[in-house]
Amino acid sequence: MTTDNSGTAVLVLTESLDDYGPMVALAIRRPDLALTPILREPASSLPDPGPTVTMHEFLRDAAPETVELWRHFQVLWHRWAAPLDSFHPVRWYLTAVTGGPHRAVHRSVDAQLQQLGRVREERLAAMARLLGGDIPDVGEGAVLGWGTPEWSLPGMLLAARTGRPYLWEPTAVEAVRAAQQWSGPLTLSFPHDEVTVEQIAQLATSRSWTARGRLADGLALATRPVGFLTATSVEVLSSVVGRQLTLELPLTATTTSVFTGLDTDPEVGPDSFLLNRERSAVGYLEAMGGVNALFLSGHSREDLFHLGPDALCGRSAQNAPFAPGSRLPACVHDGRCVKDGEVLPAHALTAPVAFFNSCNVMRLGGDGAFDPHFTLPFTYQEGSGVAAVGSRRTRFGDDNVELVLAERLVRTGRSVGEVVRLLNNAIPLWGREAPDYLVLGDQQFAPFAAGADRAQVVTRATDGQAVEVLFTEVESELLELRLPSPGPDPSVRVLDAVGPDGQPCDIDLRTAIALEEDGSARLFVFSWQTLRLNSLSLRVEPVRPHQDLVQDLGRVLTNATAYRRLLRTYLPGFDNTEQELRARATALTRRRVESRTAPRALREADAAADDLRSTVARLDEALCDHLLGRIGSGAFVWLEQFESVDGTFQVTRHLPPTVCPYCRARVVLREYRHDYHPQVAREFALCSTCGNVWDVAGGVHPPIALGEDTARRGSEHAQGVLITNNQDRPLRGAVGLRLYQSDQHGVSVTPGAQVVEVPPRSSREYWFTLKLPDGLPAHMEFLRGFFVSNLDVSVFQRNLWIKPTHDDADRPRQTLPSVTVWPPTGTVLSEVMTRRHP
Numbered sequence: 015m016t017t018d019n020s021g022t023a024v025l026v027l028t029e030s031l032d033d034y035g036p037m038v039a040l041a042i043r044r045p046d047l048a049l050t051p052i053l054r055e056p057a058s059s060l061p062d063p064g065p066t067v068t069m070h071e072f073l074r075d076a077a078p079e080t081v082e083l084w085r086h087f088q089v090l091w092h093r094w095a096a097p098l099d100s101f102h103p104v105r106w107y108l109t110a111v112t113g114g115p116h117r118a119v120h121r122s123v124d125a126q127l128q129q130l131g132r133v134r135e136e137r138l139a140a141m142a143r144l145l146g147g148d149i150p151d152v153g154e155g156a157v158l159g160w161g162t163p164e165w166s167l168p169g170m171l172l173a174a175r176t177g178r179p180y181l182w183e184p185t186a187v188e189a190v191r192a193a194q195q196w197s198g199p200l201t202l203s204f205p206h207d208e209v210t211v212e213q214i215a216q217l218a219t220s221r222s223w224t225a226r227g228r229l230a231d232g233l234a235l236a237t238r239p240v241g242f243l244t245a246t247s248v249e250v251l252s253s254v255v256g257r258q259l260t261l262e263l264p265l266t267a268t269t270t271s272v273f274t275g276l277d278t279d280p281e282v283g284p285d286s287f288l289l290n291r292e293r294s295a296v297g298y299l300e301a302m303g304g305v306n307a308l309f310l311s312g313h314s315r316e317d318l319f320h321l322g323p324d325a326l327c328g329r330s331a332q333n334a335p336f337a338p339g340s341r342l343p344a345c346v347h348d349g350r351c352v353k354d355g356e357v358l359p360a361h362a363l364t365a366p367v368a369f370f371n372s373c374n375v376m377r378l379g380g381d382g383a384f385d386p387h388f389t390l391p392f393t394y395q396e397g398s399g400v401a402a403v404g405s406r407r408t409r410f411g412d413d414n415v416e417l418v419l420a421e422r423l424v425r426t427g428r429s430v431g432e433v434v435r436l437l438n439n440a441i442p443l444w445g446r447e448a449p450d451y452l453v454l455g456d457q458q459f460a461p462f463a464a465g466a467d468r469a470q471v472v473t474r475a476t477d478g479q480a481v482e483v484l485f486t487e488v489e490s491e492l493l494e495l496r497l498p499s500p501g502p503d504p505s506v507r508v509l510d511a512v513g514p515d516g517q518p519c520d521i522d523l524r525t526a527i528a529l530e531e532d533g534s535a536r537l538f539v540f541s542w543q544t545l546r547l548n549s550l551s552l553r554v555e556p557v558r559p560h561q562d563l564v565q566d567l568g569r570v571l572t573n574a575t576a577y578r579r580l581l582r583t584y585l586p587g588f589d590n591t592e593q594e595l596r597a598r599a600t601a602l603t604r605r606r607v608e609s610r611t612a613p614r615a616l617r618e619a620d621a622a623a624d625d626l627r628s629t630v631a632r633l634d635e636a637l638c639d640h641l642l643g644r645i646g647s648g649a650f651v652w653l654e655q656f657e658s659v660d661g662t663f664q665v666t667r668h669l670p671p672t673v674c675p676y677c678r679a680r681v682v683l684r685e686y687r688h689d690y691h692p693q694v695a696r697e698f699a700l701c702s703t704c705g706n707v708w709d710v711a712g713g714v715h716p717p718i719a720l721g722e723d724t725a726r727r728g729s730e731h732a733q734g735v736l737i738t739n740n741q742d743r744p745l746r747g748a749v750g751l752r753l754y755q756s757d758q759h760g761v762s763v764t765p766g767a768q769v770v771e772v773p774p775r776s777s778r779e780y781w782f783t784l785k786l787p788d789g790l791p792a793h794m795e796f797l798r799g800f801f802v803s804n805l806d807v808s809v810f811q812r813n814l815w816i817k818p819t820h821d822d823a824d825r826p827r828q829t830l831p832s833v834t835v836w837p838p839t840g841t842v843l844s845e846v847m848t849r850r851h852p
Contacts, residue, residue, distance in 0.1 A: 023260040025066040026051045031164050033069055034252065035101065036087035038167045042110035042174040043083065047076075051171075052256040053249050059333045061361050061397050063253055090120065103159065103166035103182035104130065111145060111174060138196040142179040154178055155199035155458055157243075160189040161208035164248055168255040169203025172243070172456060175259055186213045193220040193240075199431060201456045203243040203251075206378070206386060211406070214242070214379035218452060223531040227502040230442035230529060235449060237531050239431025241401070241457030242378055246330065246392045258400045258456060261366065264463035265306040269421055270365070272299065273414055274312030274320060280522060283543035286421075296324040296356040306461055307424055308365040309417040314372035317343050317388040323355035330387035331361050331396050340385035360390050361397035367430060367461050368394055370404035371417050376452050378406060391454045401430045401455030410446055415611040419526050422492040422540040427464030431457025436536065440528040443504065444610050465491040466544050480555045482509070483537075488547040492540035500527055500535040501556020508613045509551040516548060524611050552613075558606060559616060560623045562743040566804045567599050570630055573711075573805035576694040579660050581805070584640045591633065598626050630804060631746065631769065638748040638767045638802040645798050646757040652709055652800075652809045653698060662689050663696065672699070675718050676812050679703035685712075704813055706796075711806035715740050717749065719797060719812040720779060728788040728819040734781040735799060735810070739772035746771050747803030749780050753814065754796040760787045770801065792818050 028034040028051050037051035049072070052063060073081055090109060095101040108123045126144050133140040138156050157173035159166045159182045166182045173180035178201075183189045186209045193200055202217060209217075219234040245251040270287040274294040282288045287302045289295075294312065299321065312320055319326035329345060336342060344352045351357050370390065374382070377389040386392060391402035403420070416437060423433040431453050438449030469488045473481055479501060485493055497504075506525040513519035526538040537554060539545070574581065574592045582588045602622040608615035644650040656663045669683035680702045688694040695712030708716035720734030739745035750767035762785045772778045797814040800807060 023048045023050055025063060025256050025260055026069055026072045027054050027066045028069045029054065029056050032091065035106065035167055036084060036091050037069060038171045039087040039106065039110035040084050041171060044080065045175060047080065050256045050259045053252040055249065058249060059331055060249060061331055100163050103163050103170065107170040107180050136195045137192050138179055138181045141181045145179055155201065156196055157201045157203055158189055158192055159203035160184065160186055161205040165205045166203065168251045169243055172255045176458065190216050190220065193217055197221055197238065199239045199457055201241045201243050201458060206244040206246060209379050211379040225442065225529055229445055229503060233442055233449065235439045235529055236435050239429060239435045239457040241431050241453040241455055243456055245395050246386050247332065250395050254395050254400060254455065258459055265461045267425055267462040267465060268305040269307045269309065270302045270305045271309040271417060271421060276414055280542045286543065294322040296321055296358045299358065304364050306365055307367040308363060309369045309421050311371040311414065311417050314375055316374045316377055316383045317390065319372060319390060323353065325351060325353040325357050326390065327357045327359050328388050328390035328393045329359065330393050332387060334387050336385050341383060343384055343388055360393040363394055364398045366398055366400040368399060368402045369417055369420050371409065373408040374406065376404035376406045376454060378452060401453060401459050403430065403434055403451055403453055405450050406452065407450065415524050418524060418542065419538060419540060425462055425465040425491040427460060427462055429458050429460040436528045440526040443527050445607060467491065469493055471495060480553055483552045483554065485550040486548065488545050488550060490545050492538050493545060495537040497535045497537050497554060499533060503558050505555050505558050505609065506613050507553045507555065507616055509553055511550050512548040514546050514548060523613055525613055560606065560619060563623050563627060565743065566630065567626065569804040569806065571596060571599065572691060572694060576688045576691040577805065580655055585636055595629060598622060602626060633805060634802040635748040635767055637805065638750050638800050641800045642750045642752050642767065645754060646752040648755055652807060663687065664689065674701040674704060674706060676706055677701065677704040706811050706813060709809040711808055714806060714808050717799065717801045717808060717810040719810060723813060724815045724817055725784065725786055726817050726819055727786045727790040727792065729786060731784040731786060732781055733784055733797065734779050736777055736779055737770055737772050737801060738777040739774060742774050744771060744773055745803060747801055749799065749801040751782055751797060751799030753784065754798055759790045761790060786816065788819065790816055792816050
C-alpha cells in the first residue's frame, strides 16, 4: 500500500464538493483511518469504482472524536469559502496537515500563510520547511497545483498521503516558475483546460540540460521525472488518486504488449503476453485477463486505437454536454464507429498502467482533434487507470523497441515517471524520434517491485575510446551500466553470448543509451524477457559503425551522378553497376539504422560493408586502368573531358597562386564546379615555367611525383607517387602513371595500378618501374598519373627527360637553390602555399 496506515484502505463516496473537501482534510489529518475519499455525484455515469462505503456510512461507524473532527472541517470549509464562494487551496491544505486543538488551528494556519506569503523564490522548498523539515528532501518529490481551487483537492490528498509537500499557485505561469525552482521529482495537479501546449513543454523540461552530440545536439533532456495529474473532471481525478492510494503495492508483474505492426512472434516470459499483427483484436485483448500493465504500439488518433478490424475507443462514459463548436467523431454524427469490427471502451481496460506508442493520444494543453471527452487516456482514467503514458503528436518512432524498453524498466521497480525520463533520454540516439512522452498521472507511482537483477560486470577501455564490457552470471530483467563518456554517436556491438547451457547463443538483444546531465550515459541491454546468460561480451564504440564507408559512398554516388556522361563511356555496364551500388548502399543504411536498437543487425551491416568496399575498389581500379590506357595510347587531357566533353563544369573562381613542387615557379590555380551539383568541385593548377599540372577533386591533396626527373632509355626507371591524406578517415583508391603517348614505343610500367590505403592525417609512397626501350626518343615527355578514389579523379604530372643509353655530355644534375616562397613569407598567400605544400 502507498499509505502509511495499518488499517484496511477504504474508498469513501462523497456526493458533492462540500462533502469531498472536508473528507479530504479528515483523510489527511487522520491517516490512521485508512480513509480515501472520492467524489461521485448521484447521477454520475462513470463506471462502478468497486467496493466503497458512503460518507454517511463511514461517519455512522466512526468514533466520536472522528465525527467531531469532521464537523470541525465542515465548519471551516463553509466559513472560509463564504467570502469568495470558494476556498483557498493552500489554506485548506495547511488546515488539514496542522495538528493541535481544533479552534487553535486557524491561528496557526494564518501565521503559516503570512510566512509563506513573504516568500517569492523557491516556494515549494519553503512549504516543505513549514511542514517541519529544515532542509527539504527534494529526492522525495513534491506536488504542485494551480488553477480552479476545487481541482487542488485530489492533489493535496495525494501529497499528504505519500509524504510530499504540496503547493498551489493561482495560474500556470506562476506554476512554471515554481517548478523551475524545485529540483526534485514533480507531480503537477491542475484542470486539464488551464494550461497551454507551450507550458506543458516548459513544465516537462523545467529542470533539464541541453544535450550535445550528433543526434541529440540542442535537445532539452529532463533531469527529473514529471507527471501531469489531471482529468476531464474533478470526479475522475478524485477516482484516479483514490485508486492509487488504495492499491496494494507492489502489484503482480504481469503485462500485455500489443504491437499491431509486428509480424514476428518473439518468445516472451511466462508473466507476459504479446499480441502481434495477427492477434491484434479486441477478443485477444480481453482474453488476456487482469494484467497490471499494458503496452500498446500502433496507429491511432486521439479518440481511437486501431486493433486490426477492431478498435479501442476513447469515448467518455460521462454524460457531459459538448461545448458549442466542439469537433465530434463519427459515432456522434452517424451513430456508428468508423471501424466495422468490435469496439472496446478504454475505460474497460483493467490494467492500472498503460503505455501508448501511437499518434496524438495525450491531449494535454491546447485543443485536440475532438472534444476532450473523446480522448483515449482521459477515458482510460475513468475505469482502472492510474497512470497513462503517451505523446501529444504524430509519432514515427520504432514500433517495438520503445515499449519493450519501457516494459523492462517498469519491471525494475522504477516509478512510471523515471521510466519515461529514461525512455525520453534514450530516444534521441535511436535516431527516429524526439523525446516527448508524457505521464498522465503521478510520476511517483511504481506498480511493480524490482525483478531479477543479478549480473557480474567487468569493463575495459580499448584504443579509440571504445569500451569492452563483460557480463557474467546474468539473470536480470535488463542489464544496466553507467558509461562515463559514450561519445557523440555511440553504438553497441555484441562480441559473444553464452547461454545457461554453456553453448554460444544468438539471442535477440536490444540496446539503448540514455544520456545524463553530467556527460555520462546509461547503457541498457535487454530482450523480450528476462535475460539468463552465462556471459555476454559487448563493445561500446563512440561512433557509428562503417561511418567512413558511408562518407565515401556519399562521394561515390555524388560523383556517379556528376560524371555519369563520362563514366558511362569509360566503364562498360556502368548504369547497372551504379543502380546495384545504390541498392546495396540503401541496404547498408537500413542495417545501420536497425543496429541502433538491435546489435544483431551489425552482422548484416558488416557483410554489406565488405561487399560495398570491394565494389568501390573495383570501380576505382577499373577507372584508373581506363584513364592510364588513354594516356599511354594517345592525346588525352582530363580537363577537356569534364569541361568540354561533359560540358557541365565551369570555372567558378580563381584561387591565390602557389609554387610548383618540381621547379618552384609560380603556379596559377582555378576552381571548377558542376553546374547542377555544386558540391562537386575541382582544383586545376598550371605551372608558369615547367608546364606541369595537377587537377584534383575538391578536398584531395595533390599527389606528388617522386624520383629523378631524368631517365635513360634501354633501362629501368623508378618513379614514385606521394599520396597525402589530410582527412580524419582512411583514404582508399587506385593510383597509376604512364609516360604520355608511349605505348607506341613499347614503354611498360609495373605494376599497372596500385591499391591505395593511407591512414588519416598521413602520407604514403607508391613506387613504379618504367621499362624504357632503346627506341624511345631522347626527348622531354610528360609523366602523367591518375589517383582515383571514390570515383574522384585526381591528375598529377611532371616532366621526364629521356636520355640516350650512353651520353658523355651529361652535365651534373643541377641542385636547385633553396626555396624562395612567392609571395614573401608572412602574407596571406604564403600561408595558403604553406598549407598546400609544407
